[in-house]
Amino acid sequence: MSYDVEPQIIPSELAIVAMRDSGYKNTAYAIAELIDNSQQAGASEIEVICLETEKMIEERRRSRIDRLAVIDNGQGMDAVTLRMALQFGNGTRLNDRSGIGRFGMGLPNASISQAARVDVWSWQNGADNALHSYIDVDEIRQGHQRYIPEPQHSPVPDEWRAKTEIMEKSGTLVVWTKLDPTRLTWKTSKATLHNTEELVGRIYRNFLDAGELSIRLYAENGSGKGVLNHTAQLVDPLYLKMSPLVPEPFTNSPMFDFVDEEQAEIEYNGGLYKVITRYSVAKSETIQAAGTKDRGNMRYGKHASHNVGVSVLRAGRELMLDQGWCIGYDPRERWWGAEVEFPPALDEVFGVTNNKQAATHFSELASLQWEQLAEEDETERDVTERLKAEGDPRGWLLDLSNSIKRNLERLRKMVKSQGAGKRQTSSRHDDVDDVTKSLNEGWKTRSVQRPIEGEDEKLDEIAYADMKQDLTSNKQYSVEDAEMIINLIKERDLKAIFLEADFPGPNDLFDVERKGSITEITFNRNHPAFDSIFGTIRTTDEDISDLSKQEILDRLIRSINASKVIFAAWARYEREASVERAKALARVRNEWGQIAANFLDPIEDDLL
Structure with a gap:
């Protein structure tokens, strides 16, 4: 033809x-x-x-x-x-x-x-x-x-x-x-x-x-x-470089603090190349500058919300701000910064696209664990070596991915600590919140029926000074918030208060501490349940009025589901116990349920 x-x-x-x-x-x-x-x-x-x-x-x-x-x-x-x-x-x-x-x-x-x-x-x-x-x-x-x-x-x-x-x-x-x-x-x-x-x-x-x-x-x-x-003015997603584009009061000073820089070496195609990761976290001044308002709702907070993610740099030039490493529903993600910088010689490893808008292999590992790549009986090191032998770029990136994930968890804990005292005890500086008020009404009613030994002991100034020291040093509250809590205890004659802190380990959901007539109920920010239940609305970083109905509904559902799982964990605990211990636990569960019912009645009335 x-x-x-x-x-x-x-x-x-x-x-x-x-x-x-x-x-x-x-x-x-x-x-x-x-x-x-x-x-x-x-x-x-x-x-x-x-x-x-x-x-x-x-x-x-x-x-x-x-x-x-x-x-x-x-x-x-x-x-x-x-x-x-x-x-x-x-x-x-x-x-x-x-x-x-x-x-x-x-x-x-x-x-x-x-x-x-x-x-x-x-x-x-x-x-x-x-x-x-x-x-x-x-x-x-x-x-x-x-x-x-x-x-x-x-x-x-x-x-x-x-x-x-x-x-x-x-x-x-x-x-x-x-x-x-x-x-x-x-x-x-x-x-x-x-x-x-x-x-x-x-x-x-x-x-x-x-x-x-x-x-x-x-x-x-x-x-x-x-x-x-x-x-054009620079925009630094780590907020370590000053820029007139960042709203006051951080126009002329960095909004974040430098946390760490790490260097890793990747051996590839006969060469040894450095990959550098850097991390930053918001200064405590971001909370102080907001006063009684939510820092996430301030102009500088909204600016930070546009620069969320891990910044991926190739030869000093950003390819993308990768949000795949973030917890999508959590507005606190804006308060940390991270960047990873690599040389062009590692383009194939990172998966750089020809329009320089993405690093696909790197992004994939944000939601991938090494166990998902493992074959039978393989260790993490086995997986890494096999992938490299097969020419799979993920083999060179697994260690880097794990390091970034560990560091991001560290940054998130730092951000959580900054929020201490902003969600509980007080919704205004001159009064307690509804749940604390209702709890204390139920607590005092219960005390008439079942008095607690030492509950009538009044704390002296030395005891209050010790409490303030514990709040600031161990529970990471600011001096201002610690003083506010103590003043409310005195003025409102509180018998029980809700607090939060970073416990040494992740297993304790909460702790109960007796401070004379005061009972402190402290929730562990490091427990997996903390964010799912207590993080439904984070008043340090956002205003509920900014959320859509669907966002609020999604968070409430997540909180409800987490609560169900916690009760299911108790059920499993009972099933694992011996017959006699299971009977004792059942009695504890019954008595706890009775007290909860008494406490919830006034709370439900107050919150309607």
Whole structure:
């Protein structure tokens, strides 16, 4: 059979359509690809410029993005390099492991994901001597463009010279036109650049902080009026670097404290490479600055809620903020920071995607335990060695994954400790909460029927001083909260109070301590039941009014289910006991149930 035209494996007019859906999360990520190219070309200054035009939309004139440009003062490209840069899967840094580039997909891939045409001017001896080439999706689909046009001498257009502040001897200008409104995440230039700053400020935070890179953001509306013109500020998800984007009172001082840095070595393909993990946790001042309000509902708390997860850095550039390592329903996750940094030589191990938006193998281990990968009778070390022998990247990442999980648990305990005293005893500084009030009513009624020895003993100031010392030193309450609790005991004549603390081990659900006439019921924050039951609403970090009905329902269901499991654990305890001991436990259960019934009656009335 003969063909008029030799059949292509992938016809270009079909391939270009598929490539447009290349998986960029949003427009800001696509812009970040162009910034990668500029940085790799040695640029110290980069500008992102958005220009709008007036359009009739639903019989109203509206201003919408019409052109978007990225310009830099990098080393520029010659004709061969420029042509290669516009090819898919080509480029001068293909498989280069020395920097943030490598894959040869960034410029064309990112551009056509947002626009139907990309024009590139690049110069190495002044903007008047620039070379120009382009890709036009419409021309490709119509069969008019099958090859990247040979770069032609073409001075940088005056329009862009007038907008830029960095027209130097060498550089590159990338311009997107024929922008597709259905592909752009944001329709206006100001919104696009505002969201781009949030992203690139985080992605390139190390370069911005070191002064190695400056990114100017400039936007004009359809009337040609500048609506935004400033330099992008860094965003540090570990909140250790200062940034004017972080709300007061943490604009000029770090919001988190540094906790730890660990280094691991991964031997791969004959090389030994360092992987560094860093950890941080919110300062206690985040609670103090909120006063009687919830820190999670403060402006700085809401800022932290947008930077939750483990930051994954490749050659100092963030790939992703991986939320898979977080407890999704827990708003306290915003109060710790973690990052893992690795060199490009470990791309295959971490599973770096060609659009540099993910590290798939690393992310997979967030929800995977080594036992799930084990074959019969294998130990963890056996699993690791077998996976490496099979060429499975998870074999190199298991130890790192376990280390990160251990450290995240440590951070979560630190965050829990900060919340001590904010959930129990008092809902206001001048009164007890409803459950403590109802408990004490039931307690005092019970004392009339069954007096407790020593319950009428009044604590002297020495005893109260000892109690304060115990609250601050052992139970990790602040001095202010400890004093508030003691004042309420005195003023309201409390006989029993609810507290919480970090017990040495995870097995004790709660403890009962006698302090003269006071009984302290202290719950163990390290017990697995603590979060499921008592963490339904965490008033230190959130306002219940911010939760949807479904979120509240989900948490209540989780709390109810955890309560059922606790009672089931008691049932198992009875079944494991000897016959005589089981009878004694049954009597304890009956008497405990009677007291609970008496205590719950006033609580139910008060809470209706």
